[in-house]
Amino acid sequence: MKLKVLLFAAISMLLLSNCQQKPKDDSIKANYLDFSKRDDQLTGGIKMIPIKTPKGTFKVWTKTVGNNPKIKVLLLHGGPGLTHELYEAFDGYFPNESIEYIYYDQLGSYYSDQPDDNSLWTNARFVEEVEQVRIALGLDSSNFYLMGQSWGGILAMEYALKYQKNLKGLIISNMMASAPEYNAYAKNVLAPQMDPKILKQLQDMEKNNDFDNPKYSELLFEYYYTEHVLRMPQAQWPESITRCFKHINPNVYVYMQGHSEFGITGNATLKNWDVKARLKTLTVPTLSIGSKYDTMDPEHMKWIANEVQNGRFLFCPNGSHLSQYDDPKTYFPGVIKFLKDVDNGEFKKS
Known part of the structure; x- marks a missing residue:
């Protein structure tokens, strides 16, 4: 009889414990789309944030989706000079997981x-821009995840190398830590895979x-x-991607990257960028994403995950540079797991 009483008490305590824990998770989900207590309710999450620069004060566009006090992901788009639109696939995945995320068009986008001032397009100034956006949005080390794709990955690495104390987690999506090695990969590995006649043209x-020859971009x-x-x-590309390319600022793109994603051309300012030697100083939990068919070497992305002190590697076997679109079944579960593992204190480096 005594054993039955003890067993009943144990089961009751377990059920009570589960009941006590459940509302904590449910409250985030229940309030995820509640803008009633936010100052951006009227604009649906959009804020134009003033940014101080050496050339004056300008405004950048941001849009916050959802409410989650513990997970807030600021998205740094690629380019440079492209837009937040390349991330719109996230609308189909993050809300269901109650992950708050912030679209953001960098200055010039x-x-x-x-x-119209090329002196503004430097890594150091963009880092300070991200820091001003962080402060304006009230992000801190208890909730702030920074995610950068392509050029956004460069900016994310540069920001973390200066301000990692402000971060809860870092995601480097489809970007190597060395522009010269990116160029070498394009020249020595990817270019030989092309039709020789096309490559020669x-x-x-x-x-x-x-x-400027239309044939070049074609x-x-x-x-x-x-x-x-x-x-x-190309006819099947998602509308968000074609819209993103349509909205590119070619002045910023060409000045920093060159004329295409086929390596960095001319005197583009990112041509000699390299932070490989500094990555070992990063202690913040970091996810590095590489893809089999990417313009970036996936082995280098794996190296990044091992070089930082707390890194994890996500490999997308069917993906390319925009693997959120051509390998979403790998990309999104991997990103979501990283965010939740860090949030729950269960993150383990790979």
């Missing part, structure tokens, strides 16, 4: 101010600085981008 146009999209940027026929 379509939805933000676009000053591209190389001849690059040699002649004939980047060949790139048909024979390179559909293999290594987004693995779908």
Whole structure:
């Protein structure tokens, strides 16, 4: 009889414990789309944030989706000079997991101010811009995850190397830590995979600085981008991606990256960028994402995960540069697991 009483008491305590824990999770889900206590309710989460620069004050566009006091992901888009639109696939995955995320157009991008001054397009100034956005949005080390894809990955690494004390987690999506090694991978590994006749046409146009020739971008999209940027026929690309490319600021893009994703060309300012030697100083939990068909070497992405002190590697076997679109079944579960593992104190480096 005594044993039955003890067993009943134990079961009751277990059930009570579960009941006590459940509302904690349910409260985040229940309040996820409640904007009633936020100052951006009228704009649906959109804020134009003033940014101080050496050339004056400008405004950048942000939009917050959802409420989660413990997980807030600031998204740094690629380019440079592209837009937050390349992340719109996240709408189909993050809300169901009650993950708060913030779209953000960097200065010079379509939805933000676009000053015509190339002196503004430096890594150091963009890092300070991200820091001002963080402060304006009230993000801190208890909730702030920074996620950067492509050029956004460069910016995320640069920010973390200066301000990792402000971060709860870091995600580097499809970006190597060395522009010279990125160029070498494009030249020595990816270029030989192309039809030799197509490759020669591209190389001849690059040699002649004939980047404005419509044939140059036509060949790139048909024979390179559909293999290594987004693995779908261009006619089937999601509308958000075609809109993103339509909204590109070519002045910022060419000044920093060059004329295409087929390596960094000309005197683009990112040509010699390299932070490999500094990554070992990063202690913040870090997810590095690489993809089989990417413009970036997936082995290098794996190296990043091992080089930082608390890294994890996510490999997308069917993905390319925009693996959130061509390998979502691997990409999103891996990203969501990382966010939740860090939040729950269950993160383990790979």
